[in-house]
Amino acid sequence: MALAESWQKAEVPGPLKAMLIPNPEVAASLISRSRNPVIVSGSETPKLEINGKRLIKYVEMLSERFSAPIVATSNTVRAFDEDRWRNVYSLSLAEATAKLSNPDWSVEGKNPPHDTALFIGFKYYTLWLALSNLKHYAEHLKTVSLEKYYQPHAAWSLPNLTDERWMENLEKITQKKEG
Amino acid sequence: MVSKHVKVKVDELKAGSAVLKNLEISLGRILEEYWEEPVGPTPQPEMTDLREWDKKLLEKYRPLYMPFCDVCCLCTMGKCDLTKNKRGACGLDMSAQQSRIVLLACCIGAATHTAHARHLLEHLLDRYGRRHVLDVGGVNIEVEAPITRLVYGIRPRTLGDLEDVLDYVEKEITALISATHTGQEGNNMDFESKVFHAGMIDHLAMEVADIAQISAFNFPKADPEPRFAELGFGSVDASKPVILVIGHNVPPAIEITRYLKENGLEGKVELCGLCCTAHDASRHTHNAKIVGPLSWQLRFIRSGVPDVIVVDEQCIRADTLIEAGKVKTPVIATNGKNCQGLPDRTMDDPEEVARTLIEGGVGALILDPVKVGEVAVKTALGLAPRRERFKVMPDVEEVVREAKKCRQCNECMRACPNNLNIPKAMVEAAAGKLEGLAGLLDYCIGCARCDSACPERISIHTYMAKASEKALKEERFKIRVGRGAIQDVEIRNVGSPIVLGEIPGVVAFVGCSNYAEGGREVAEMAEEFAKRKYIVVASGCAAMSMAMTRDEEGKTIYERYPGDFDAGGVVNVGSCVSNAHIAGAAIKIASIFAKRKLRANYEEIADYIHNRVGAVGVAWGAMSQKAAAIASGFWRLGIPVIVGPHGFKYRRMLLGDKDLKGHWEVYDARTGKKVYAGPTPEHLFYAAESKEEVLPLIAKLCMRPNDTTKGRAIKLTHYIDLYKRTYGRIPEDIHLFVRTEADIPITMKDEIKSFLEEKGWVETEIPDPTLLPRLIRRRVE
Numbered sequence: 018m019a020l021a022e023s024w025q026k027a028e029v030p031g032p033l034k035a036m037l038i039p040n041p042e043v044a045a046s047l048i049s050r051s052r053n054p055v056i057v058s059g060s061e062t063p064k065l066e067i068n069g070k071r072l073i074k075y076v077e078m079l080s081e082r083f084s085a086p087i088v089a090t091s092n093t094v095r096a097f098d099e100d101r102w103r104n105v106y107s108l109s110l111a112e113a114t115a116k117l118s119n120p121d122w123s124v125e126g127k128n129p130p131h132d133t134a135l136f137i138g139f140k141y142y143t144l145w146l147a148l149s150n151l152k153h154y155a156e157h158l159k160t161v162s163l164e165k166y167y168q169p170h171a172a173w174s175l176p177n178l179t180d181e182r183w184m185e186n187l188e189k190i191t192q193k194k195e196g
Numbered sequence: 197m198v199s200k201h202v203k204v205k206v207d208e209l210k211a212g213s214a215v216l217k218n219l220e221i222s223l224g225r226i227l228e229e230y231w232e233e234p235v236g237p238t239p240q241p242e243m244t245d246l247r248e249w250d251k252k253l254l255e256k257y258r259p260l261y262m263p264f265c266d267v268c269c270l271c272t273m274g275k276c277d278l279t280k281n282k283r284g285a286c287g288l289d290m291s292a293q294q295s296r297i298v299l300l301a302c303c304i305g306a307a308t309h310t311a312h313a314r315h316l317l318e319h320l321l322d323r324y325g326r327r328h329v330l331d332v333g334g335v336n337i338e339v340e341a342p343i344t345r346l347v348y349g350i351r352p353r354t355l356g357d358l359e360d361v362l363d364y365v366e367k368e369i370t371a372l373i374s375a376t377h378t379g380q381e382g383n384n385m386d387f388e389s390k391v392f393h394a395g396m397i398d399h400l401a402m403e404v405a406d407i408a409q410i411s412a413f414n415f416p417k418a419d420p421e422p423r424f425a426e427l428g429f430g431s432v433d434a435s436k437p438v439i440l441v442i443g444h445n446v447p448p449a450i451e452i453t454r455y456l457k458e459n460g461l462e463g464k465v466e467l468c469g470l471c472c473t474a475h476d477a478s479r480h481t482h483n484a485k486i487v488g489p490l491s492w493q494l495r496f497i498r499s500g501v502p503d504v505i506v507v508d509e510q511c512i513r514a515d516t517l518i519e520a521g522k523v524k525t526p527v528i529a530t531n532g533k534n535c536q537g538l539p540d541r542t543m544d545d546p547e548e549v550a551r552t553l554i555e556g557g558v559g560a561l562i563l564d565p566v567k568v569g570e571v572a573v574k575t576a577l578g579l580a581p582r583r584e585r586f587k588v589m590p591d592v593e594e595v596v597r598e599a600k601k602c603r604q605c606n607e608c609m610r611a612c613p614n615n616l617n618i619p620k621a622m623v624e625a626a627a628g629k630l631e632g633l634a635g636l637l638d639y640c641i642g643c644a645r646c647d648s649a650c651p652e653r654i655s656i657h658t659y660m661a662k663a664s665e666k667a668l669k670e671e672r673f674k675i676r677v678g679r680g681a682i683q684d685v686e687i688r689n690v691g692s693p694i695v696l697g698e699i700p701g702v703v704a705f706v707g708c709s710n711y712a713e714g715g716r717e718v719a720e721m722a723e724e725f726a727k728r729k730y731i732v733v734a735s736g737c738a739a740m741s742m743a744m745t746r747d748e749e750g751k752t753i754y755e756r757y758p759g760d761f762d763a764g765g766v767v768n769v770g771s772c773v774s775n776a777h778i779a780g781a782a783i784k785i786a787s788i789f790a791k792r793k794l795r796a797n798y799e800e801i802a803d804y805i806h807n808r809v810g811a812v813g814v815a816w817g818a819m820s821q822k823a824a825a826i827a828s829g830f831w832r833l834g835i836p837v838i839v840g841p842h843g844f845k846y847r848r849m850l851l852g853d854k855d856l857k858g859h860w861e862v863y864d865a866r867t868g869k870k871v872y873a874g875p876t877p878e879h880l881f882y883a884a885e886s887k888e889e890v891l892p893l894i895a896k897l898c899m900r901p902n903d904t905t906k907g908r909a910i911k912l913t914h915y916i917d918l919y920k921r922t923y924g925r926i927p928e929d930i931h932l933f934v935r936t937e938a939d940i941p942i943t944m945k946d947e948i949k950s951f952l953e954e955k956g957w958v959e960t961e962i963p964d965p966t967l968l969p970r971l972i973r974r975r976v977e
């Protein structure tokens with residue numbers, strides 16, 4: 018049974034911690050139900066592979082599956098450009114966090130605000146802090162961590178996973194619906 | 197003449213009949229006055245005196261809070277749940293709590309530098325007297341203490357004058373800490389203003405400490421080409437008796453060298469150091485070696501090489517005694533702030549203390565640096581022959597045997613701040629392959645949380661060091677020792693090109709070694725900007741990390757670039773407290789080059805620096821409360837600071853928003869008109885995820901409203917070039933930094949012009965920028 022336990026053990030957030038995403042279907046339905054989702058993809062995205070498959074491919078599949086724009090932090094936009102992937106906006110994690118907590122903002126300027134933000138491809142601690150800001154200051158936003166490790170400050174998070182299970186989850190979440 | 201604390205109390209005085217009882221006269225100290233410049237508006241400012249200036253900065257650079265934890269537990273009405281900005285029992289909300297924690301961190305940092313300065317100064321007054329004249333650069337330095345002159349408002353001449361400055365500093369820190377008490381300050385923006393105050397005070401304390409020690413210990417005096425010191429694990433000659441000093445407060449190390457010299461033992465005992473005490477020992481004597489930054493502490497202690505360890509204060513591992521005990525190295529604690537639980541042997545015969553340590557004593561507390569000198573040397577000489585068998589790393593068989601115990605529980609990795617994949621390296625090590633473990637050491641900050649977490653009690657960090665033993669032994673680098681202040685003439689030479697923007701910026705690499713991807717990144721960043729003819733300045737552990745990379749010819753950055761404060765120079769100012777000279781250089785540009793009044797004229801000088809001096813601080817591995825205080829001193833001067841990934845844990849940034857046009861208006865001092873000056877500099881405190889993100893950001897944050905078109909074109913060239921290199925495309929915000937066509941770098945003209953057209957760019961004015969209405973010379977009708 019998966020535990021809502023922080024990967025870095027000392028990271029004990031307080032009374033409110035992320036709800037565990039029990040299975041990929043729950044994540045997929047959570048995201049599908051959102052009005053204006055955005056994906057935030059971090060500095061580690063281009064460096065990570067899961068069993069030989071590049072993490073960036075999953076981010077692109079997420080974007081396609083949920084028609085969500087991608088905010089690429091650090092210089093990650095470069096990797097998306099090399100993949101000739103459109104719909105990518107470059108903002109730093111600091112800037113993206115500040116912008117996401119603003120209810121009048123959306124990355125393309127359309128339909129503000131974003132009601133859901135998916136996070137993937139970060140150093141563990143940089144993300145937990147950015148998520149902490151959003152937890153306290155972005156009432157309008159539901160944050161979802163699709164990282165390999167449980168992120169306590171998100172609204173929803175995958176549990177700590179092995180590479181195999183992480184891959185399985187991402188495959189299922191990004192799978193196009195039949196019909 | 198300025199007199200302080202004058203108190204005359206006469207309980208009974210009958211004139212004429214000459215009855216005089218209980219007369220008490222306390223004149224305190226009287227400062228003689230040597231400075232003709234009239235006192236400016238803010239001498240010895242209290243915490244609200246610069247609040248309006250702080251507000252101007254904080255309106256532009258808004259705090260972004262990233263709480264570490266949802267609760268507050270500072271008083272017994274708590275714990276209080278502050279989640280989603282709920283209020284605690286005292287009425288405090290999350291933003292105020294976060295800014296309060298930042299203030300506490302900065303007060304701890306400032307108090308630490310101040311107590312260090314006070315302790316050092318008292319020692320120097322004892323040894324050299326109050327009248328010992330301050331000399332930080334001989335005839336090359338007229339403005340010997342820019343921060344003291346600016347903030348406190350005096351021109352100090354002697355060691356004794358510095359006592360008064362510290363009195364003021366201590367008073368301010370006490371007031372600031374009191375503001376964090378339950379039921380005091382409740383507004384986050386006011387807390388932020390107090391954070392700035394703590395930072396300014398911190399800089400003052402650092403300046404006092406460094407100018408005192410430079411003057412008394414005869415450190416290099418603003419010498420652009422001071423001698424080189426040897427740095428690295430391998431630079432220490434383990435065949436000699438070895439004394440290791442750790443910390444920041446150098447008198448014990450100085451007394452060790454004095455004892456060695458006076459007893460003809462120079463060259464017979466190896467003196468080496470870690471952290472800033474090492475910097476300062478190397479500034480004092482050519483015989484002192486620098487082992488490395490803070491993160492080298494454990495690997496060096498565990499190597500067994502030191503025969504005696506002398507600790508003073510700050511950044512010393514709390515388990516030094518335990519770790520040293522494992523390799524039978526005695527520890528001498530020398531400072532009341534860090535007694536390590538050791539018995540006080542200050543009053544005992546040094547001969548006797550040394551004998552106990554040689555015969556197996558774990559350590560002693562000796563609060564007299566002169567005695568420390570004698571005891572440390574005698575202990576090292578007596579103990580070295582007995583410790584031979586401890587001066588070795590474990591053998592490979594032991595590593596393999598222990599690695600086989602690993603049960604792949606991941607506890608080490610989950611404890612590791614850098615999430616290093618130790619379990620994988622353990623599987624390989626169990627099969628006899630140690631390369632994996634060796635590879636991890638490059639990314640390891642030496643915290644030993646892995647060791648502590650391991651249920652099998654495997655000495656993970658030691659085995660990493662063993663796996664890297666060959667490389668560690670070859671670690672021999674050259675670093676230019678800390679030069680201290682920047683000469684007035686250097687400031688005169690670079691003042692104009694910096695202010696006009698033709699020297700594209702001053703980049704200061706400062707702070708600790710809490711790196712996410714290893715110290716190599718600091719060296720690479722420094723090299724990049726030195727190559728591009730920025731002025732690169734360094735201090736503390738960052739200055740050491742920069743030295744730990746060689747080119748193909750085996751030379752370090754300090755051997756390849758000159759040490760003067762000029763374009764393409766790489767300037768090591770020295771230890772943590774030497775950071776004062778970096779702020780001091782910016783202040784001197786305003787006062788010496790631009791001839792702005794310096795004395796107690798904080799706002800005007802800060803306004804000048806913020807709008808004209810393209811300086812950026814980079815604290816890539818910052819971890820300490822001192823680093824927080826140092827950064828906040830730069831913020832109040834309007835100088836931006838960037839921290840590395842672990843710096844997110846400082847839990848708040850100060851971010852500008854380039855989309856809010858109104859935030860970027862300045863007054864044109866010529867006309868009084870408000871002019872859009874672009875987001876320059878865009879942020880005041882920023883945590884970055886990666887080196888690739890930071891390279892163009894450094895270049896960008898060097899832009900200032902005052903840049904001439906030539907200067908802006910140069911700065912834009914570097915920004916765009918670095919951005920293209922790391923992001924692979926041109927930046928989206930160029931139009932915000934191009935004011936007139938002449939700003940556009942010639943080599944990129946076509947590309948940028950078409951980009952500007954797309955963005956609907958229109959020309960804007962180049963102001964004579966200021967944020968202070970009182971500096972407007974003529975008002976618009």
Ligand code: SF4
Nearest residue numbers: 268271274276284286
């Ligand atoms: S200081 Fe205030 S918020 Fe903190 S525990 Fe006490 S009552 Fe609660």
Ligand code: SF4
Nearest residue numbers: 612640641643644646
């Ligand atoms: S000592 Fe090194 S490997 Fe161990 S937890 Fe600390 S950083 Fe990680």
Ligand code: SF4
Nearest residue numbers: 602603605606608650
């Ligand atoms: S904590 Fe110890 S036993 Fe567990 S994986 Fe790490 S080295 Fe192995």
